[in-house]
Amino acid sequence: xxxxxxxxxxxxxxxxxxxxxxxxxxxxxxxxxxxxxxxxxxxxxxxxxxxxxxxxxxxxxxxxxxxxxxxxxxxxxxxxxxxxxxxxxxxxxxxxxxxxxxxxxxxxxxxxxxxxxxxxxxxxxxxxxxxxxxxxxxxxxxxxxxxxxxxxxxxxxxxxxxxxxxxxxxxxxxxxxxxxxxxxxxxxxxxxxxxxxxxxxx
Amino acid sequence: xxxxxxxxxxxxxxxxxxxxxxxxxxxxxxxxxxxxxxxxxxxxxxxxxxxxxxxxxxxxxxxxxxxxxxxxxxxxxxxxxxxxxxxxxxxxxxxxxxxxxxxxxxxxxxxxxxxxxxxxxxxxxxxxxxxxxxxxxxxxxxxxxxxxxxxxxxxxxxxxxxxxxxxxxxxxxxxxxxxxxxxxxxxxxxxxxxxxxxxxxxxxxxxxxxxxxxxxxxxxxxxxxxxxxxxxxxxxxxxxxxxxxxxxxxxxxxxxxxxxxxxxxxxx
Numbered sequence: 001x002x003x004x005x006x007x008x009x010x011x012x013x014x015x016x017x018x019x020x021x022x023x024x025x026x027x028x029x030x031x032x033x034x035x036x037x038x039x040x041x042x043x044x045x046x047x048x049x050x051x052x053x054x055x056x057x058x059x060x061x062x063x064x065x066x067x068x069x070x071x072x073x074x075x076x077x078x079x080x081x082x083x084x085x086x087x088x089x090x091x092x093x094x095x096x097x098x099x100x101x102x103x104x105x106x107x108x109x110x111x112x113x114x115x116x117x118x119x120x121x122x123x124x125x126x127x128x129x130x131x132x133x134x135x136x137x138x139x140x141x142x143x144x145x146x147x148x149x150x151x152x153x154x155x156x157x158x159x160x161x162x163x164x165x166x167x168x169x170x171x172x173x174x175x176x177x178x179x180x181x182x183x184x185x186x187x188x189x190x191x192x193x194x195x196x197x198x199x200x201x202x
Numbered sequence: 203x204x205x206x207x208x209x210x211x212x213x214x215x216x217x218x219x220x221x222x223x224x225x226x227x228x229x230x231x232x233x234x235x236x237x238x239x240x241x242x243x244x245x246x247x248x249x250x251x252x253x254x255x256x257x258x259x260x261x262x263x264x265x266x267x268x269x270x271x272x273x274x275x276x277x278x279x280x281x282x283x284x285x286x287x288x289x290x291x292x293x294x295x296x297x298x299x300x301x302x303x304x305x306x307x308x309x310x311x312x313x314x315x316x317x318x319x320x321x322x323x324x325x326x327x328x329x330x331x332x333x334x335x336x337x338x339x340x341x342x343x344x345x346x347x348x349x350x351x352x353x354x355x356x357x358x359x360x361x362x363x364x365x366x367x368x369x370x371x372x373x374x375x376x377x378x379x380x381x382x383x384x385x386x387x388x389x390x391x392x393x394x395x396x397x398x399x400x401x402x403x404x405x406x407x408x409x410x411x412x413x414x415x416x417x418x419x420x421x422x423x424x425x426x427x428x429x430x431x432x433x434x435x436x437x438x439x440x441x442x443x444x445x446x447x448x449x450x451x452x453x454x455x456x457x458x459x460x461x462x463x464x465x466x467x468x469x470x
Binding site: 023027047051052053059 | 227230231243245246253256260261275278279300303304305307308311312332335336337338341342402
């Protein structure tokens with residue numbers, strides 16, 4: 001408001017006619033109004049708007065470039081994913097095949113082993129049987145000899161002389177035992193122990 | 203109030219003795235340098251200052267624009283986009299609007315700052331309260347929209363373009379003079395007078411309340427008390443005017459864009 005007061009003397013000393021009704025334009029102001037619009041327009045249209053629009057254009061290009069990059073990256077990622085999935089499927093199939101093969105191999109190994117074990121077992125059984133048979137034979141032979149010796153000894157004690165040479169010569173004991181086995185001679189009960197021994201074991 | 207002109211009352215509102223002289227149109231005539239028909243007025247000086255401020259600020263702000271905006275660039279872009287997208291593109295359409303953005307942006311910044319002079323110390327006087335400035339801005343718009351209209355449709359074609367399409371033949375002779383008046387008289391007249399009248403009346407209102415308050419202070423106690431609501435009213439008008447001034451800058455630019463769009467439009 002103060003500037004009105006400052007300008008007051010100017011207004012008061014105005015030459016009549018310079019101050020016009022408010023709707024009549026004051027010519028210097030009209031001209032200067034054009035000048036103001038013109039200067040601002042020149043600056044804005046030459047510098048300001050081109051600068052801003054260029055920045056907008058650059059931004060748009062940058063965003064579009066960024067979007068293109070992102071799309072490319074996405075496509076690459078998709079391709080990688082696809083190849084990984086394919087690899088994974090391959091690996092899975094391979095694993096299945098290996099597992100199947102392993103199962104088959106395992107089964108055949110187990111079958112082999114079983115056969116082998118069976119064979120081994122039967123072989124062991126066989127040899128054991130043979131050994132037992134041999135031992136039994138041996139035991140029979142030995143027993144026979146011992147029984148013969150004992151019975152000879154017993155008989156010698158009973159008869160009072162050695163029958164050994166004679167026994168050996170004539171095979172009396174063998175014959176006796178053969179008769180016992182064939183059932184031609186019924187063992188008589190002399191004592192509990194000899195009777196049991198002869199009857200049970202032979 | 204605009205037409206109530208009294209050449210003999212060539213004095214500013216002031217407290218002169220016991221008599222209160224309300225502010226009149228004469229408060230707008232403020233010759234600063236020289237006198238008479240070619241005196242340089244205060245409004246011209248401040249208008250020149252506004253041009254310097256606007257050009258300097260815009261050149262500095264747009265010198266180093268980057269893709270990722272700084273805070274000041276962000277604000278500048280918001281301000282620029284208000285005219286570019288909010289006014290030019292919406293009114294003219296995305297095909298042609300870009301070549302009118304410099305003009306509309308220039309008008310908007312210039313009118314906005316000069317209108318806000320009305321509430322900004324130390325100026326406190328809206329430049330466009332002088333009708334010469336308003337006429338100048340309007341003539342620029344007037345020439346531009348007729349020029350592009352003639353250029354696009356040819357001399358006779360432009361006149362034909364003024365008649366809205368789809369009208370029955372017998373109405374056209376009636377509508378044509380009306381449209382002619384609208385295009386050549388009503389539009390420029392209202393554009394200039396709206397801007398000028400709002401600034402003029404708003405400034406007078408503020409001056410009235412302030413000078414009345416100042417006058418009350420010189421009177422009795424009762425009147426001194428009255429000065430309080432009067433100054434309060436001046437403050438309210440000050441805020442109100444700040445709004446009106448921005449709004450008028452917007453309206454002027456919006457209507458300019460609308461007239462340009464009308465001259466360019468394929469059909470109404």
